[in-house]
Amino acid sequence: MKKLAYITGSRAEYGIMKRLLKKIDGSDEIELTLVATGMQVDSKYGNTYKVIEEDGFKIDKLIDIKIDNSNNSKVLDSMSICQSEFGKYFEENKFDAVMILGDRYEILSVAIAAAIHNIPLIHLHGGEKTLGNYDEFIRHAITKMSKLHLVSTEEYRRRVIQMGEYPTSVFDIGALGAENTLMLNLLQLEELEKRFGKINERYYVVLFHPETITGVSVEAQINALTDAVDTFKNEYEFIFIGSNSDTSADIISNMLKSYTEKNNFKFLTSARPEEYLSLIKHSSGLIGNSSSGLIEVPSLKIPTINIGDRQKGRVRGENVIDVAASSEEIIEAIKKSKNTEFLEMLKNSINPYYQKNVMEEGYRIILEFLNSNSINEIKDFYDFKMEEN
Template sequence: MKRVVYVTGSRAEYGIVKRLLKRLQQDPHIEFSLLVTAMHLEPKYGSTIDIIKQDGFDITASIPISLNTENNQTIIHSMAECLDKFGEHFQNNKYDAVIVLGDRYEMLSVSIAAAMHNIPLIHLHGGEQTLGNYDEFIRHCITKMSKLHLTATEEYRKRVIQLGEVPESVINIGSLGAENSLLLNLPSKEELVSKLDIPTTPYFMVVFHPETLTGHSVLAQVESLLGALEQFKQSYKFVFIGSNSDTHSDQIFKRFKNYTDENKFKFFTSVKPEEYLALIKYSQGLIGNSSSGLLEAPSCGVGTVNIGNRQQGRVRGESVIDVEPNTTSISQGIKKLTSIEFQQKLPHMINPYYQKYSMERAYQEIIRFLNSPMNSTVKYFYDLRSIE
């Protein structure tokens, strides 16, 4: 029996992989473990470990780390603590593979700990670019420690190979999140109104995170965003979702909380994955700089006003409207999104991240990897000659 562990630290990546985790948990030939850390354990981020428990998962271990987003040094302290604690866990618990998703700083620490203990890493969503955030180099670092790579587009697959990874170990499966939007049993709008007290009138979703590499003022960008929303609040309501635990995210939280209280708009620290997708689905569109605006929102059938550089470099479909982080540009983006011309074209726009059977392909590739020599052999650097 193979021992496989998934490490989750945030609501976003947990929501993406939940169906895959259930598939692995149900496999009688796998001893599946789930380690929970970081934002899941913090009340200020919604204590989303409770959602994981409600979903029926047995949590193998909760590994708390201190999260202080005041500056980069406090983030580095969190990374060091995470590295130490997961190093100790992997010293005392042996696994045949550790699965991680994406690019968050705590996942870099987890990956280093696993690699140093010679535990094979399986990485989802490698090869992507986010040039406005430190997730950019974190993601590529995790790639170099991983043995199996499950990418979300063909462009990302080629980039991982360009990083020196053996082509046979890099599989383009599409985005699990894009598939989730179509296959998960989402609550109806009436259920959301009853449970979350969201507006019955037209509303936009607002999800905004810090840019951590550009040097731009987080508060200046937030004020530009709110200045744009002021021009539309007579016609629309706005539903805000709290930011991730990135550097200076506390500034976003405080300003959004004050703004929503003043205007009687809804603000959620966090919601269940199905609720989040449903909130997007029934909205007029997503405004902000979340990756969900590029990956999941197109499958929900809504457009995105993508602000600034946080997602710069990522593949995006026609439903994504890129704007500069200033009030005028954001306002123009919202006007374009709500225009008759754009709305008529929206149903025919393609989500470049969607592939049929993404979750099942991910599962099958993980099983294949666990039973292949690639799991136990030493990695070598693949010198690029051609990409097929």
């Protein structure tokens, strides 16, 4: 039986992977080990590792990296702890491969630790662009350490190959999140109200993360967002969800907690994957800059108002309304999201990240990789001919 470790650092990434992890965990051919770190084991973010345990998984180890996102130096301190702790963990525990998703800073530290221990890396969601955040270069760095790449669109597959990865190691399977949105048993509004209290039938979900490399003021962005919300607060309810643990995330959380308290709006530190998608399903739209607005939400035919440059460069569907972080543009976007013609168009829109049987195809490719001779071969750089001018 092959031994595969999956490292989870955030609620969002675990939500994407949950169905695939269940499939692997029930396999007779793969022994799955789960390790939780980052936001998952931080009380400030809700100790969300408990959700993983409640889902029936056994977590082998909790690795606290002392998250402090007050500045970039503190984030680097957390990364250093993470790399050191996983260096020890991989020294003491042997695996045929380590699987990771995405582009968060703690996952980069995990990838470095695994690569130095010569453990093959399986990477999901490589090749994507997010030009407003340090996730952009973290993601590409992880790609260069990985041996198997499961990407979410053909454009991303070409980009990973362009980075020198062999085409035979790069598979466009679509996005697990886009499929999950249609496969999970989402909650009715009545059940959501039992968990979160009374919810107005007309509401928006708001989820905003920091832009970490654009130099744009977080305070200015949040002020623009709340000024726009003020315009509609007598007409709609707004349900706010806490930010990721990126640099300056605490500023966002503090500002939004203060705002929601003054206006009697809900602020949820975290939400389970099913809760989050269910809240969006019954809403008038998602406002903010979360990748879920581009990848998962299109499957629900719900508008996404995408603010600023955090997701700049990512493939997007027709549900996405891109705006700058200005109150005027956000107000106009909210008006557009209510437009009858726009909503009718969404009914026939296509999610560019959706492919059938993503989970089954991902599992098949992972199992094939674990049993292949190439898994332990020295990784080479794939060169291709540049087009001449």
